Amino acid sequence: MDIIRLKNVKKQYKNGTTALYDLNLNIEKGSFVFIIGGSGSGKSTLMKLLYREEKPTSGQIIVGGINVAKLRNSKVYKLRRKLGIVFQDYRLLPKLTVYENVAFAMEVIGAKKQEIRSKVLKSLEIVGLKSKIHNYPNQLSGGEQQRVAIARAIVNNPKMLICDEPTGNLDPEMSMEVMKIIERINEEWGTTVLVVTHDKEIVNKLKKQVVTLKDGRLVNNKAKGTYDNENT
């Protein structure tokens, strides 16, 4: 079964630049997919379309049964509750502790206090930060901050985890550590994982499905792909 279905998706920004031309892509539930491509290839636009930060100019996008292209602004939260999103810049709240940052994602959807406590601690345990729950983000390293962001993304048990350059700001060692956590989530919970990256090393090491974009078009979709130089 496909969790993501894109049909003839075109995205043209208001300034006239076209980021995606007639994109067709299906992604199966439970899979782990790398989306790679050089800058300007449209990979970030694709991500934004999936979590409805942008609307497609034309075409159909179905994510987890929701017609994203037709989703009204006031109903966007219904889509976002099915997704966990991780960004390159972590997007943590600096005035909240690690625990509060993760709990925030559950509080805003109205969860009960006891439920919040057990789930927050569980997801912080998965990312290996249970000992730092009272620290503030600025007291953590980049890798640790990204792990907090992952804990926040998975705390509501999303069907799908979308990571936009999750290792962009991290050194190779930390990058690998973060990717291992994401891989574990995919394997143990069956969460569909989409990772946008241009980090050659992790793509080649993990040997997952690789979707390659170039100049707004899909050029390659391999089951066990690698990051080849000719792709970029």
Added chain:
Amino acid sequence: MKILRMIGRGIRDAIKSVFRNFSLSLASISCITITLIIVAISIILSYNVTNFTKEIEKDLTIVVFVNNDATEEDIQNINLELKKIENIVQKETIYKSKADVKKEMQKESEIFNSVMEEWNNESNPLKDTFQIKVKNVEKIKDTAKKIEKIDKISVVRYGEGMVDKLISAFSSIQKVTYGAVIALILVTIFLIINTIKLTIYSRKREISIMRLVGASNFTIKIPFIIEGIILGLLGSIVPVLIVIFGYPYLYRVMNGYVFTPLVTLITPTPFIYTIVAITIIIGIIVGMIGSSSAVRKYLKV
């Protein structure tokens, strides 16, 4: 249950936010405070003007003097004619014979008493009178003209010019105060929207993260609306104190009237409580409108 939990969290977040962004909150609060003071004063003024106008209207009487040669029958006739005039409050029409008027005047002063003592029914120079109240003060001139047409009547008096001018002056003062109150409220809402926009601007990131982790627009709005209410409440403290202590003080100092006992002030209790309630409600509504319209812009990410 879920809604209550959300509101509970909204209150907690709102209180935190008021103190975390204290300098901005203080700006909003002082802005609300200043306008509410002016609004409260304008409302007090406007209520008092309405009150004096009513009081003066109540006292406004047309006095009809009956000619000395009028017989009992003529007086009956005058009474009937008066009943036909629409603008007269029939229940309050009082007939006083000259003997009654004499007695009344004697009671009023010692000098009148000694002079009038000597008058008998024949030598009494006073006249029989009708005292008439009108329903609509603005039509008092027409009514007086109609009364003048009745036979056997000499003079009709209603304190003409002065009363007319006073009433028209009061009604224009009132219109100006109403206008000022409405304009001030609008200006305050505008200022609050801008001040709260600043607080919200500093929390743009937080709102966008809330949207990303799946908070509905309603959930995002709750803490901001509650924050607006809290700012409105805090902003109304000083105006409320000014009303509670200031108005009774003014009332005592001025002995309850302005310049002449004709223009009386409204007694402080329960009047000040009405004003306090109005002030607080305006504060809350202004805060709510300000914050909810300020946050709307950031809910499109």
